[in-house]
Amino acid sequence: MLITMTTTHQPATDLGYLLVKHPDRTHSFRVPTGTAHVLFPEATVERCTAALLLDTDPLALSGGRGRGRSGRGTTSTPEGFTLGQYVNDRPYAASSLLSSALSTVFRSALRGDSKDRPELAATPIPLELRVPALRCRGGTELADRLFTPLGWTVSAPPVPLDPRFPDWGDSRYVDLTLTGTLRLADALNHLYVLLPVLDDAKHYWVAPDEIDKLLRAGAGWLAGHPERGLITRRYLAHRRALAGTALARLAELRLADDPGDPDTVVETVDVGTDEEAGLPAAVNRQPLAARRRAAVLAALDASGATRVLDLGCGGGALLTDLIRNSRYTEIVGTDVSSRALTMAERRLRLDRLPARQQHRIKLWQSALTYRDDRLRGFDAAVLMEVVEHLDPPRLPALEASVFGHARPGTVVVTTPNVEYNVRYPGLAAGTMRHTDHRFEWSRAEFARWAETVGTTYGYTVAISGVGDEDPEVGAPTQLAVFTRTPTTPTPPTNAAEPLPAHPEETR
Incomplete structure (x- = not known):
């Protein structure tokens, strides 16, 4: 079984640091099913390739007369004849066995840890992954369905049964090649999960x-x-x-x-x-949530911001995307809910991040209706699906604390478009999208609110939609980008006096 990983990020030989394997050596590891070898067929400044080769042991694969190593039995295998456990494609075709070896050999890389290149480990780099022989139950179409939503360009032509006899048709194997710009840790985790999914035959006790x-x-x-x-x-x-x-x-x-x-x-x-x-x-x-985050990230990128606030960060979905981009030198997530911040901390794996990465990101408990001096001086702030969780009478307090007091250069706001709700079959008429929503605005209502806030606090506003645009009811999500006008003086602090945060307040 073979898998190769290639990058053209320069110096390309830094791939060895990310994998914790020296490109000038061959590395061998004993695994339960045989021996895993890591070698570098090419290693130059311009291009570097690492290969994982799994040399399986047929006796280890048999598990001792059909029983698992633990004695509890194994999952069923596709080979339905007496010698199937010995005569099969297991030594050659990628499967859960290769996935297991990958997790053993590249454990640090899977976690995103790199002692020598922590910043690079957190940075998307150009990658090409190839699995030349992969049994794929579902064929090329399924490979595309699984990897394309993750940002990969997929090539998975079927391997012919015999090139000399085209009439025999294709085999059940594909030659999988993935190209994209992702963190190496993400790429390896995609493979770790999806290789056994495509093969659909785990070869150890589940x-x-x-x-x-x-x-x-x-x-x-x-x-x-x-x-x-x-x-x-x-x-x-x-x-x-x-x-x-x-x-x-x-x-x-x-x-x-x-x-x-x-x-x-x-x-x-x-x-x-x-x-x-x-x-x-x-x-x-892509799910609407992913498209929404992509739109927010695009707005932040266009603003040129490097120090960013995610206000009402929830479980940390946007923070995960932000920390992957090295352009953001300081990232702060805030939420009034301590439970949400705990979930964000777990999602970000803060305890496992290198020291340099830990210094880039902070999680603070803070209420959006309270003026918090810690939030001043940032380039940009994001309110992603947040404002609709506040009672309308408290919106002026949020406006004053964010636009008047914190006063970032750019504020990105997203909120549902209530007109689009009729397009959701599972949503009863007159029902809001979430039980905690206190209101949902139409497009005209959102535009009026954004214009009023911009005029009051000295911001220009650009409004757009996120998701598939419906000719009658618009897009499912509304997005506004507020850009502070440099010549506008700071508005009076009594424009809207925010309330202190209640200890039990929820977003």
């Missing part, structure tokens, strides 16, 4: 602790993946109880990340059989 492994490796991307149900079921070897538990925990994460999205709130956890027979075509569409 215990309840596999749920934690799945959620840990899928942090930041699995909860919002359009194929999370299929991924979860296959990764957990179709064990219904485990899949149900995992999907319920993923639903909680999605709710914490994006409480304003009905696709998050109204979700049925389905642990039934996936679409194995034919795998009908699915549209590769």
Whole structure:
């Protein structure tokens, strides 16, 4: 089994630092199913490739007359004949065995740790990953459905049964190549989860602790993946109880990340059989939450900001994206809920970040209706799906504390478009998208509010939509970018006197 990882980020040989493997040497490791080798076929300043080669032991694969190493048994294998456990494609085709070896050999890289290059470990770099022989139950289409939403360009042509005889058709294997600009840690975690999903035949005992492994490796991307149900079921070897538990925990994460999205709130956890027979075509569409974060990130990038506030950060979904971009030298997430901040801390894995990274990001408990001197002097602030959680009479206090007191150069605000609610089949007429929403604005109402705030506090405003634009009701999310006018003096502090935060206040 073979997988290669190539980068052209210069100096490309820094890939060795990220993998904690010296490019001038061959590294060998004993794993339960054989020996894993790491070598570098090419290592120059311009281009570097690392290869993981797994040399399997047939006796280890057999598990001792069909029983697992623990004696508890193994998951079923596709080989349905007597010698199938000895005569099969396991030594050659990528599977859960390669995924397991990857987690053993590149443990630090999977966590995003790098003692020598911590900043690079947190930076997206150009990558090309190749798995030349991968058994893919679902073919090219499924590979595309799984990897494209994660930011990869996918090439997965089927491998012919025999190139000499085209009429024989294609085999059940694909030659998978992924290209994209991502953090190496994210790339490795994508492979760790999705290789056994594509193969759909785990070759070791699947215990309840596999749920934690799945959620840990899928942090930041699995909860919002359009194929999370299929991924979860296959990764957990179709064990219904485990899949149900995992999907319920993923639903909680999605709710914490994006409480304003009905696709998050109204979700049925389905642990039934996936679409194995034919795998009908699915549209590769990013969830609204992901598109919203992308729009916010684009607005921040256009503003030129380097010091950013995420006000009402919740579970830390946007913070995870921000910390991956080295341009942001200081990132602060605030929330009135200590539970939300705890979730954000876990999601960011702050205790595992290198010291330099830990200095870039801070989490503070703070109420948006309270003037907090710590929030002054930042380049930009984000209020993503936050304002609708406040009672309307308290909005002037938020405006005064954010636009009048903190006064960042740019403020990015997103909020639901109530007119679009009629397009959600699961949302009853007159119902808001989340039970904690105190109001939802139409496009005209949001425009009036934004114009009033801009005029009062000296900001120009640009409004746009996020998500698929409906010709009648607009886009599902409204986005406003407030840019402070340099010549405008600071407004009087008594424009709207904010209230002190109540200890039990919720966002």
